[in-house]
Amino acid sequence: MGSIWTMDFDIEPHEPLQEDISVDVAVIGAGMAGILTAVRLQERGLKVAVLEANRIAGGVTQGTTAKITSQHYAQYNKMIETLGFEKAQQYASANEKAIEEYREWVGTRQIDCNFENRPAYAYSKDDMTTLLQEAEAAKRLNIDAQFTAVTELPFPVVGAVKFNNQAQFNPLKFIKQIIGGLKIYEHTMVRSVEGHEVITDRAKVHAEKIVVATHYPFINVPGYYFLRQHQERSYVLALKNVPSIEGMYIEALGKGYSLRSYGEYMLLGGAGHRTGENSAGGCYNRLRKAAKELFYNCEEVCCWSAQDCITTDGIPFIGNYSMSTPDLYVATGFKKWGMSSSMVASMILSDLITGKENPYAEVFYPQRMNLELSAKGYAEETRQAVKGLTRRLFKVPEAVLKDIERGHGGVIEHEGEKLGVYKDDDGKIFTVSVKCPHLSCELEWNPDEKSWDCPCHGSRFDFHGNLIDNPAMEGLEQV
Numbered sequence: 069m070g071s072i073w074t075m076d077f078d079i080e081p082h083e084p085l086q087e088d089i090s091v092d093v094a095v096i097g098a099g100m101a102g103i104l105t106a107v108r109l110q111e112r113g114l115k116v117a118v119l120e121a122n123r124i125a126g127g128v129t130q131g132t133t134a135k136i137t138s139q140h141y142a143q144y145n146k147m148i149e150t151l152g153f154e155k156a157q158q159y160a161s162a163n164e165k166a167i168e169e170y171r172e173w174v175g176t177r178q179i180d181c182n183f184e185n186r187p188a189y190a191y192s193k194d195d196m197t198t199l200l201q202e203a204e205a206a207k208r209l210n211i212d213a214q215f216t217a218v219t220e221l222p223f224p225v226v227g228a229v230k231f232n233n234q235a236q237f238n239p240l241k242f243i244k245q246i247i248g249g250l251k252i253y254e255h256t257m258v259r260s261v262e263g264h265e266v267i268t269d270r271a272k273v274h275a276e277k278i279v280v281a282t283h284y285p286f287i288n289v290p291g292y293y294f295l296r297q298h299q300e301r302s303y304v305l306a307l308k309n310v311p312s313i314e315g316m317y318i319e320a321l322g323k324g325y326s327l328r329s330y331g332e333y334m335l336l337g338g339a340g341h342r343t344g345e346n347s348a349g350g351c352y353n354r355l356r357k358a359a360k361e362l363f364y365n366c367e368e369v370c371c372w373s374a375q376d377c378i379t380t381d382g383i384p385f386i387g388n389y390s391m392s393t394p395d396l397y398v399a400t401g402f403k404k405w406g407m408s409s410s411m412v413a414s415m416i417l418s419d420l421i422t423g424k425e426n427p428y429a430e431v432f433y434p435q436r437m438n439l440e441l442s443a444k445g446y447a448e449e450t451r452q453a454v455k456g457l458t459r460r461l462f463k464v465p466e467a468v469l470k471d472i473e474r475g476h477g478g479v480i481e482h483e484g485e486k487l488g489v490y491k492d493d494d495g496k497i498f499t500v501s502v503k504c505p506h507l508s509c510e511l512e513w514n515p516d517e518k519s520w521d522c523p524c525h526g527s528r529f530d531f532h533g534n535l536i537d538n539p540a541m542e543g544l545e546q547v
């Protein structure tokens with residue numbers, strides 16, 4: 069299902085890479101993080117190529133609600149406690165600077181993308197203490213913030229922390245207007261990186277520096293990002309016949325609804341869960357029920373869902389991919405706040421690549437937890453499991469398949485073996501292996517999206533077995 073931004077998506081198609089090329093920097097992934105980084109590097113005089121597996125901004129970026137804010141839930145009080153004041157200050161300043169950068173880009177480049185300066189609110193229905201502590205912490209970090217009891221929300225709250233001078237926009241219109249002159253290759257999936265060679269299906273790119281901006285990093289070793297982050301999915305409805313609101317709202321601990329206006333529409337988000345943990349389904353229906361309760365006359369224009377990576381300490385990984393790969397860089401783990409985080413990534417990575425100091429790099433340093441040694445055994449184990457995968461596949465007898473209801477899917481066990489089965493509304497059966505080709509985890513059926521989702525790392529596949537979301541690089545084996 070396409071998001072509100074894709075309703076008028078009209079970015080010109082770009083040709084796939086057909087022959088070997090040589091550049092200063094190869095950026096892998098044309099989402100917000102990859103595009104912003106590539107534009108900055110090109111503007112610093114470097115020869116840049118962007119390699120995109122599908123279409124520009126066709127990943128998580130098209131599923132965002134596009135609030136540009138340094139308010140990433142109520143996080144600063146906790147961040148000061150766990151990371152210390154200095155690092156929390158770096159995080160806050162980096163994200164405040166990111167908002168300024170968007171404002172400046174939109175102004176000086178005259179980008180027509182529905183950019184609007186708006187306040188952001190983190191609300192709570194019952195936790196006044198968290199709100200008061202957060203307002204205090206944000207002020208200490210020089211954010212223009214305050215506690216307020218006044219909101220525009222259509223349900224009772226004890227109050228909210230208000231951040232002034234934040235913003236919202238249409239991300240696809242923004243991207244369309246900044247990519248002029250950038251060399252982008254669409255439908256060009258990168259299969260591997262070997263030293264300075266970036267290998268795609270048809271050709272190679274030789275690059276002095278390489279940026280992995282693929283949302284979930286696809287190189288497992290080194291880096292071991294699969295041990296340091298998981299993915300969470302959220303659902304969004306675009307509604308009309310709803311009063312417009314000025315602010316952008318999020319529940320302080322990320323457990324309630326997200327709201328913002330976009331023109332005549334209200335974007336209502338929520339019903340989130342860890343990817344691969346939605347076997348009961350009903351997320352869209354819960355959100356629809358809430359929409360009707362909150363906005364009686366509302367009418368649904370479109371709905372979509374998307375997922376983002378959450379690191380174990382809640383801070384994105386931006387910087388060198390691993391200690392052993394000095395010319396390879398990464399930007400991931402944006403915790404559903406990738407508009408400001410992508411801008412932060414572009415600032416840090418363009419400085420690192422051009423040999424400049426960056427005042428924010430330390431807090432985002434990807435090697436802050438060194439897993440390179442301890443993870444080797446785990447990686448070897450999972451590789452072995454993947455090797456044995458195809459040998460375990462088997463056929464299910466017709467009698468077992470008859471019992472499955474139309475429109476339903478799930479994992480079935482037969483003679484001690486497991487298989488993913490979906491029966492469509494016409495009674496046609498689709499059977500796939502439920503072992504994820506990424507690291508061999510067992511997939512879960514997601515009835516809301518009719519997809520097979522990995523609870524460990526968040527890869528997703530449609531019921532045919534085709535790949536939808538990484539880090540897996542290929543589809544499921546059909547049985």
Ligand SMILES: Cc1cc2nc3c(=O)[nH]c(=O)nc-3n(C[C@H](O)[C@H](O)[C@H](O)COP(=O)(O)OP(=O)(O)OC[C@H]3O[C@@H](n4cnc5c(N)ncnc54)[C@H](O)[C@@H]3O)c2cc1C
Nearest residue numbers: 097099100101121127128129132133134135258405406407
């Ligand atoms: C429901 C939801 C709402 C959100 N709302 C907000 C919000 O209001 N504000 C905010 O700040 N953030 C928000 N976010 C987060 C934000 O949308 C994301 O963090 C951000 O879009 C991620 O951008 P990206 O460039 O890292 O990833 P993507 O946009 O996914 O781009 C990565 C690209 O890499 C490509 N790729 C992957 N593997 C390969 C490969 N091997 N070779 C070549 N290309 C490859 C993909 O096709 C994709 O196009 C939200 C997230 C969700 C899920």
